Amino acid sequence: MAWLQSTPGSGGRASTPTVFEQQREELVREIAVGMEQVLQNMNRLNRNLESIITVGNEFGSVEALWSQFENFMGQSEEEVGEFQGKRHVSGEGEGQGKSGTHEGEGDSVAG
Numbered sequence: 001m002a003w004l005q006s007t008p009g010s011g012g013r014a015s016t017p018t019v020f021e022q023q024r025e026e027l028v029r030e031i032a033v034g035m036e037q038v039l040q041n042m043n044r045l046n047r048n049l050e051s052i053i054t055v056g057n058e059f060g061s062v063e064a065l066w067s068q069f070e071n072f073m074g075q076s077e078e079e080v081g082e083f084q085g086k087r088h089v090s091g092e093g094e095g096q097g098k099s100g101t102h103e104g105e106g107d108s109v110a111g
Contacts, residue, residue, distance in 0.1 A: 017025070
């Protein structure tokens with residue numbers, strides 16, 4: 001019958017907490033402290049992320065400028081390649097003419 005008096009439902013024991021209840025209350029307090037620390041750390045992380053985003057947004061104009069530069073350089077390379085391709089085709093005739101001129105100059109010097 002002694003174990004019946006130690007049950008949580010007994011009326012005489014409501015004023016004095018059991019060892020289990022004491023440990024449970026201590027664990028609940030530790031969990032509450034831990035949750036408060038988690039909340040504080042999450043708030044700190046949120047502030048840091050907001051500041052990182054703000055700094056990142058400040059570089060938006062710089063990024064746009066570099067993108068324009070990159071696009072310009074990419075387009076100019078394509079245009080230069082097309083231009084050199086056209087020049088190379090027309091340059092072959094010019095190169096032959098120049099070679100003939102050099103030969104002609106060589107002939108006139110020899111003659």
